[in-house]
Amino acid sequence: MANIQFQGVGRVFHQGGKDFVALEGIDLEVHDREFVAVVGPSGCGKTTCMRMAAGLEHATAGSVRVGGIEVKAPGPDRAVVFQQFALFPWKTVWANIEFGLISLGVAADERKRRIEHYIALMGLGGYEQAFPHQLSGGMQQRVAIARAYVLDPKVLLMDEPFGALDAQTRVVMQEELVRLARQHPRTVLFITHAVEEAVYLADRIVVMSRRPGRIREVIDVKTVREAEQWDRLSRIEDVMDQGSFVHLRTHIWKLLREQQGDAAH
Numbered sequence: 001m002a003n004i005q006f007q008g009v010g011r012v013f014h015q016g017g018k019d020f021v022a023l024e025g026i027d028l029e030v031h032d033r034e035f036v037a038v039v040g041p042s043g044c045g046k047t048t049c050m051r052m053a054a055g056l057e058h059a060t061a062g063s064v065r066v067g068g069i070e071v072k073a074p075g076p077d078r079a080v081v082f083q084q085f086a087l088f089p090w091k092t093v094w095a096n097i098e099f100g101l102i103s104l105g106v107a108a109d110e111r112k113r114r115i116e117h118y119i120a121l122m123g124l125g126g127y128e129q130a131f132p133h134q135l136s137g138g139m140q141q142r143v144a145i146a147r148a149y150v151l152d153p154k155v156l157l158m159d160e161p162f163g164a165l166d167a168q169t170r171v172v173m174q175e176e177l178v179r180l181a182r183q184h185p186r187t188v189l190f191i192t193h194a195v196e197e198a199v200y201l202a203d204r205i206v207v208m209s210r211r212p213g214r215i216r217e218v219i220d221v222k223t224v225r226e227a228e229q230w231d232r233l234s235r236i237e238d239v240m241d242q243g244s245f246v247h248l249r250t251h252i253w254k255l256l257r258e259q260q261g262d263a264a265h
Ligand SMILES: Nc1ncnc2c1ncn2[C@@H]1O[C@H](COP(=O)(O)OP(=O)(O)O)[C@@H](O)[C@H]1O
Pocket: 013, 014, 015, 022, 040, 041, 042, 043, 044, 045, 046, 047, 048, 049
């Protein structure tokens, strides 16, 4: 596994002959096997941060490192899950999950072992030979998540992976991701604009402010989750009922609302 480090990261875009500062002074370390969620208003630069860690976008200031190595381009040490499922439509579920493993040169018996493990874990049993268009959005996103985890990457980068799902499917996926994350702890950078989702899933939450995107506050959830033993509750609505959960959620909402106030002036 590995950590992700943002050091003094900034990003300026040039638009219509003008410079536009999208991100400024981002300092953040996602520790080895830590699950960090980033929340913030639309346009504050969440996706840009993730794309920098993925090597799909470059910083105009500072550096992004994964496992101590500066990110310059996409690589197999980083698996990405996007909001739009981005599966190969012409490949079966099995072949979609297998594709990256073949590229990495993983032997056939080992591929089979790993794929079977994640197919079972993500509840995809019986759908191995189905094609993406035959699956619901939730099922497609299970495939995308299995495809990322099966590579055993050093870090996982997820950009609003449940953003396109209906509310009920979303809850099921959140519960499954929690199970997966506790069973297979990985270094995860998880972008969302859903506050409850962040509190439920993350060890720490980064709250960003808008224009230019900066880190407003970093909130430790893990200490609270462990002290209050949220993991003994299997349903998200029961976790969300806990006073400690409500307290964190309200605090984050307050931070986000303050920025709405800023934007209005
Ligand atoms: N390639 C680009 N060219 C110009 N502006 C961009 C580009 N990518 C993102 N932006 C701008 O940077 C800001 C941050 O975008 P983004 O990272 O997508 O925010 P978020 O994911 O938090 O909604 C937005 O104002 C967006 O319009």
